[in-house]
Amino acid sequence: MAATFFGEVVKAPCRAGTEDEEEEEEEEGRREMPEDREVRQQLARKREVRLLRRQTKTSLEVSLLEKYPCSKFIIAIGNNAVAFLSSFVMNSGVWEEVGCAKLWNEWCRTADTTHLSSTEAFCGFYHLKSNPSVFLCQCSCYVAEDQQYQWLEKVFGSCPRKNMQITILTCRHVTDYKTLESTGSLPSPFLKALKTQNFKDPACCPLLEQPNIVHDLPAAVLSYCQVWKIPAILYLCYTDVMKLDLITVEAFKPILSTRSLKSLVKNIPQSTEILKKLMTTNEIQSNIYT
């Protein structure tokens, strides 16, 4: 139990499970009306994650990685990570879109990947034309907790192959970084890594220290890979600017020297120019801050 400033008593979430008293109360009120069931089913349908094939826009019958063989999978989650891959990796080769994920939740609705504006949320999957076993995912939409498992199932399947390497890139606000120091003194943006047991290569930055807590879709992917013994590494950029920002995107640059990305990146100065252009086209006018 915790008391807020205004004197209300708020029940703090407890991971040990609910107390016995509560379960008895719940059972009494649990008799479900058919309307409730109907509403619940409708909501579940609305929140379904669908993976669509690019050309035909029909749903994939099997999971993405069961349909296509994969040796390397790079996932960018969040707009800064997506901008990094767009500028540095996608411009250094020919990538073909194989599909996209469509989902809806209270925070976002994914848009069609054919006519995207920079502010719209989307989730696209691509593979390299010259080496189709190299996959890339750009996910700038928020995947809610109840949708994360569906997303994993539709992408990885229920029995994934172990001979692939996963690299995840994402950003988090620096206030999430647990430290004794004040956030103002941290050199943000900075990179931290978290990897699964089977990932043997060295990380290009220090590992995330205890308490090494990760959230949302990146955490779901990492947990999934740990359970299925797939080598995976998450590169987490702690930044103080959560919107699209040049300095935050450039903080991902050390990853370009890792084994998984080295072969995919060709022209870094050109990529930097492309990134700058991306930034200027995305500047949203706002009068709140001066």
Place this chain on the structure above:
Amino acid sequence: MASRYDRAITVFSPDGHLFQVEYAQEAVKKGSTAVGIRGTNIVVLGVEKKSVAKLQDERTVRKICALDDHVCMAFAGLTADARVVINRARVECQSHKLTVEDPVTVEYITRFIATLKQKYTQSNGRRPFGISALIVGFDDDGVPRLYQTDPSGTYHAWKANAIGRSAKTVREFLEKNYTEDAIASDNEAIKLAIKALLEVVQSGGKNIELAIIRRNQPLKMFSAKEVELYVTEIEKEKEEAEKKKSKKSV
């Protein structure tokens, strides 16, 4: 997305943080950069002009404001919060003048603003002001002053400082380049402020606004042309320095 907003506004966390105050400091970083330099006979305030929408009147988007004839400030952060703080400070300046028949000292008005900000970190139902301010001016004794305040209500005197986006980069530049020579003359101090801003401003001189106060003179806002002149001079000096370097290496 799933951040825990379970901290009440003005209550300490178990490890001693006041999260709302720290988050307010993040709001400051969303404002464009402002730099202040204390010279020997001059104080300089330089700001990065925010890009103004096409139909917006540029004169109404000001980051540098006079508080009195001899004191002015630049801020970074929430525009509306700044307006409220500036209004209160201006009223206080006049009230002080009428009551004690002396203009405020720079330290007095800075302390007033800082106390106001601190009150809002300890009141129920209110949130801290999301601005940091650089306050410059000359006191009656003719000494130039530069103070900086932040959302927590602390204030300190500085020789040179920066606030807002990329403040760290600008501060590091100032730490390297603020020398007695650099502020020897008024022009040199002005150039130092412009050079510091050019480190982080994206499109050069046309996005910089400058204001100075000289001893016993009122606030002077530079026009775009005057800023351009300084920028051209700085670029020339840079080129000459580079030519010398390449000659030496050859």
